[in-house]
Amino acid sequence: MKTNLCVDLNGLVLKNPVTTASGTYGFGREYGEYLDLSLLGAISVKGLTLEPREGNEGVRIAETPMGMINSVGLQNPGVHAFIEHEIPFLRSHDLKIIANINGNTIEEYCEMAQILDHADVDSIELNISCPNVKNGGLAFGTNPKVVQEVVSRVRKSTSKHLMVKLSPNVTDIKEIARIVEAEGADCLSLINTVSGMAIDIYKRRTVLKRGSGGLSGPAIKPIALKLVNDVYHTVKIPILGMGGIATHEDAVEFLLAGASAIAVGTANFSNPKAPVEILEGIQRYMVQMGYSSVTQITGDLK
Amino acid sequence: MRFDGFSKIVDKDWIQDDVVMISIERVAEMGEIIPGQFFNIQASAAGYPMLRRPISVSGYDEKTVTFTVKVLGAGTKQLSEHRVGEVIKLMGPLGNGFERVKAKKVLIIGGGIGVAPMKGLIEKLEQPSSEIDVILGFKDHPYLTDSFRTRCQRLALFSETISGFRKGYVTEALEEWIKTTAYEMVYACGPLAMLRRVAKTLNEAGVPVQLLMEEKMACGIGACLVCTCKTKKDDFNFKLSRMCKDGPMFYGSEVIFDEN
Numbered sequence: 001m002k003t004n005l006c007v008d009l010n011g012l013v014l015k016n017p018v019t020t021a022s023g024t025y026g027f028g029r030e031y032g033e034y035l036d037l038s039l040l041g042a043i044s045v046k047g048l049t050l051e052p053r054e055g056n057e058g059v060r061i062a063e064t065p066m067g068m069i070n071s072v073g074l075q076n077p078g079v080h081a082f083i084e085h086e087i088p089f090l091r092s093h094d095l096k097i098i099a100n101i102n103g104n105t106i107e108e109y110c111e112m113a114q115i116l117d118h119a120d121v122d123s124i125e126l127n128i129s130c131p132n133v134k135n136g137g138l139a140f141g142t143n144p145k146v147v148q149e150v151v152s153r154v155r156k157s158t159s160k161h162l163m164v165k166l167s168p169n170v171t172d173i174k175e176i177a178r179i180v181e182a183e184g185a186d187c188l189s190l191i192n193t194v195s196g197m198a199i200d201i202y203k204r205r206t207v208l209k210r211g212s213g214g215l216s217g218p219a220i221k222p223i224a225l226k227l228v229n230d231v232y233h234t235v236k237i238p239i240l241g242m243g244g245i246a247t248h249e250d251a252v253e254f255l256l257a258g259a260s261a262i263a264v265g266t267a268n269f270s271n272p273k274a275p276v277e278i279l280e281g282i283q284r285y286m287v288q289m290g291y292s293s294v295t296q297i298t299g300d301l302k
Numbered sequence: 303m304r305f306d307g308f309s310k311i312v313d314k315d316w317i318q319d320d321v322v323m324i325s326i327e328r329v330a331e332m333g334e335i336i337p338g339q340f341f342n343i344q345a346s347a348a349g350y351p352m353l354r355r356p357i358s359v360s361g362y363d364e365k366t367v368t369f370t371v372k373v374l375g376a377g378t379k380q381l382s383e384h385r386v387g388e389v390i391k392l393m394g395p396l397g398n399g400f401e402r403v404k405a406k407k408v409l410i411i412g413g414g415i416g417v418a419p420m421k422g423l424i425e426k427l428e429q430p431s432s433e434i435d436v437i438l439g440f441k442d443h444p445y446l447t448d449s450f451r452t453r454c455q456r457l458a459l460f461s462e463t464i465s466g467f468r469k470g471y472v473t474e475a476l477e478e479w480i481k482t483t484a485y486e487m488v489y490a491c492g493p494l495a496m497l498r499r500v501a502k503t504l505n506e507a508g509v510p511v512q513l514l515m516e517e518k519m520a521c522g523i524g525a526c527l528v529c530t531c532k533t534k535k536d537d538f539n540f541k542l543s544r545m546c547k548d549g550p551m552f553y554g555s556e557v558i559f560d561e562n
Contacts, residue, residue, distance in 0.1 A: 026525040030547070033304045033523070034393070046527075054542050057560075061518050061528035066352055068520060072527045075542065217352055246349075269520040270344070270352055272306055272393065 003286045004293040005279075007041070007261050009238045010186040012123045012161040014041035014096055014261055017294050018251070018279045021242050021265030022047050022100035022125060022165070023072070024216075027086040028093070034272040039279065041261060042096035044125055044189075045086065049101075050108050052078035058209030062198035067217030067244070068266060069196045071208040074102055074130075079112050083119045096122040098163065104133040106140075106150050113157035123161040126154055126185075129169070129192045141167040141192075147176055151183035163240065166190040166231070168220075173227050174234040181235040188231060189240040189263065191224045217266040218244040225257050232258020232299055246274060248281020255282075255297040305331040306393035312366060314386050317445045321415065322382045323360070325368040326390065335362050336399030337423035338491075338514050338551050341369070342522035344391040345377040355381060356519045356546065358491075359395065360418035360446070361425055370418035370446065396522050397550045400512050405486035408432045409479065410450070411472055411500055413439045413492025419514055420491055421449045435479060439472040439492065440464075473499045480507050490514070494559075501554035511554035517545040524548070532558040 005016035020031075022044040028037050037043070055075025062069045077085070082099070090097050099121040103109035109126065116124055128141030128150060140146050151164055164180045166173060168191040177188060193214025198207040206212070224243020232239060241259025245251050246267035254262045267274040282294065291297055313325035328335075342354040355377045360370040373382050384390055400423055408427065412420040417438055424434060436450045439460035444467065451457055458475040461467035468475070473496070479485075480503070490500045491514035504511040517529040524547025531549050533556045535541040540558050543549065 024521075024526060026527075030521070030523040030525040034306050035303075054540075055527065055530070057530075057532065057542065059518070060530065061520060063351060063353055063518070066350065068353065068528075070520075070526075070528055075527050266352075266520075269522075269526055270349070270354055272521075272523070 003283050003291070005283070007295060009161070009163070009240060009260055012042075012096060012163070012187065015094070016041045016279055017255070017261035017282070018275050019044060019098070019240065019261060019263045020268060020275060021263035022098070022127070024265040024268050027082070028090055031268065031272055035276050038094040039276050040095045042098050042122070043090065044098035044100050044263065045082065045090070046076050047074050047100045047102045047127055048076050048079045048082055048112065049074055050079055050103070050112055052076065052081065056210060059207055062207040062213070064196070064198060064215065065219060067215050067219030069198055069208060069213040069215045070193070071210050071213035073210075079115055083115070087120050091120060098123045098125050100125040100127055100165070102127045102130045104130070106153055109150055109154050110157040113154045113160075117158040117160055121160065123163050123187075124158060125163040125165050125189060126151065127165045127192070129165070129167040139167060139169070141176065142170050144175055144179055148179045148183060151180050151185055155184040161186050163187040163189050165192055167192045168223060168227055168243075169195050174230055177231045177235050181237050185237065187238050187240060188235065189242065190231060191220070191227050191243045194220050194223060216244065218246055220244045221250060225253055228254055228259050229257040245278070246271070248278045248285060251278045251282055252285050252297065255294070256299070256301050258299045260295065260298050304393070305329060305333065307331065308389045308391050310389050311384055311386050314384075317370070318443060320373045321370060321445060322373070323368055323370050324381070324384070325366045326392075328362060328365055328367050332367070332395060335359060335367065335395045337402070337426050338399035338419050339395035339397050340522075340550065341367070341392045341394030342396060342519070343369075343381060345380040347391070351377045351380070353377070353520050354393070354522060356396070356522055357381075358419040358422070358514070360422045361449075362422065370415070370421070372415040393522065397546055398548070400489055400514070400551050402427060403487050404428070405432055407483055407485045408434045409476070409483075409485045409488040410434060410436045410454075411476065411488065411490040411492065412437075413472055413496040414441060416492035416496075416514070417446050420489065421446045423489055424450055424453050427453075435483065435485075437472045437475045437479075439496070471499065472496060473503055476500060476503055480504070480509060485509050487512070498559040501557060501559065505554055512551050513554055513557060515545060515550045515552055515557070519546050522546050532560060534558060
């Protein structure tokens with residue numbers, strides 16, 4: 001049986017549903033030495049900012065039960081260096097490029113979207129989990145009014161495919177998802193990392209210098225799955241699902257919960273071949289279960 | 303493509319209560335190995351702990367690669383429990399490793415489990431064109447010392463708790479020896495406090511030193527950016543280099559040691 005793996009995320013067409021999550025894959029260069037990047041549906045690149053950032057000093061990682069908390073602090077070469085040095089490399093592979101953007105202010109988000117509007121990227125992923133400098137450092141994505149404003153204004157700044165990455169650290173993700181859809185986003189990606197903390201009991205200090213960070217890995221998978229399912233029942237635009245996916249069984253769970261495509265993140269660290277193994281596993285599952293197109297799995301829960 | 307796969311354990315030897323030498327088959331796909339490089343090793347096939355453990359190479363020949371593992375936490379404990387004949391999953395060699403430069407007078411400094419990669423280094427330094435002095439420091443019983451003893455001119459052994467060895471810091475011997483010997487290259491690995499003192503002493507003396515640094519890692523290949531080493535950039539700035547990919551070897555003159 002021939003399996004059709006192609007998915008259409010409302011204008012962003014992927015040859016298969018397996019992508020890699022922003023912040024876990026750099027710009028693909030390092031992993032390109034362990035697998036053929038052209039096997040991936042898309043790469044969401046390391047979170048970009050307007051200017052280059054060195055990221056956080058001190059300890060940036062705490063390993064936790066089946067997960068890790070990171071506090072990298074958006075270390076990246078800046079959007080201009082990305083366009084100049086990384087897009088040509090990524091373009092030499094058969095994959096879609098998702099540019100993940102991060103701002104201190106709504107103006108910065110818009111400026112980046114305008115710059116990328118003229119760049120050779122296939123989608124812009126708006127990370128609304130960044131601290132809002134003008135609002136006491138509270139994340140943009142936690143305040144419905146701010147979400148409405150940032151998505152609306154970024155939407156007007158670019159005609160590119162626009163994906164908005166949702167934070168799980170909110171009271172009601174469904175409300176946020178509805179706003180993002182209404183403001184014209186083409187697609188949603190979820191979930192971002194879950195806020196978490198680890199403490200060194202002998203130093204009696206938090207392991208991470210900044211206190212808390214973002215928890216990722218299999219530990220958050222059940223949370224992510226539930227939120228993907230909630231959002232699936234709330235909006236009509238497609239979902240790129242992620243959060244602790246390490247095996248093809250995990251990936252299929254997300255598809256059944258309502259995701260149209262999935263992203264592999266932290267699993268890359270422990271298994272650089274994870275995306276390829278997951279893709280092969282999805283194909284085996286399709287044959288076994290009689291799905292001819294991967295799109296049929298999305299939301300196919302009894 | 304670089305090596306990420308399985309290899310069989312061919313030898314295992316507990317050399318201390320909490321230190322074990324594990325030798326695996328050297329797989330062709332691993333390619334060239336440089337002393338000071340490391341492998342990122344899956345602690346358990348069960349997948350817990352989740353992240354691999356970066357372990358430096360403490361020796362290699364055409365057929366085997368040896369790791370000397372100190373049991374510190376759950377990951378290294380699981381690694382140490384593998385038996386001869388079992389296979390482990392690992393990727394590598396990773397990182398830059400030491401630059402083996404031509405030098406007449408060489409000094410090697412190792413502290414604690416940091417002695418392990420220095421054993422791998424001294425076994426691969428060109429002989430007998432260089433004269434090698436060695437300073438090793440331990441908390442308790444010294445280990446892995448034979449490889450150094452047979453290859454060096456001078457050996458100073460420190461132990462904090464065991465009588466018959468020098469007490470104090472390895473830097474005491476370093477400060478004595480650099481007064482009378484013009485070392486052309488120094489190689490060092492050990493606890494951060496030791497490396498900080500070694501770098502300070504040698505930077506002031508104008509002697510080049512290669513430091514093999516350590517940090518908690520995740521991917522091990524430079525993608526995730528969770529392990530950093532603060533290094534000098536231009537005259538007044540710094541950058542956060544990737545410990546796993548740009549290091550783990552950095553020259554003492556380029557590292558910035560913050561006081562916590």
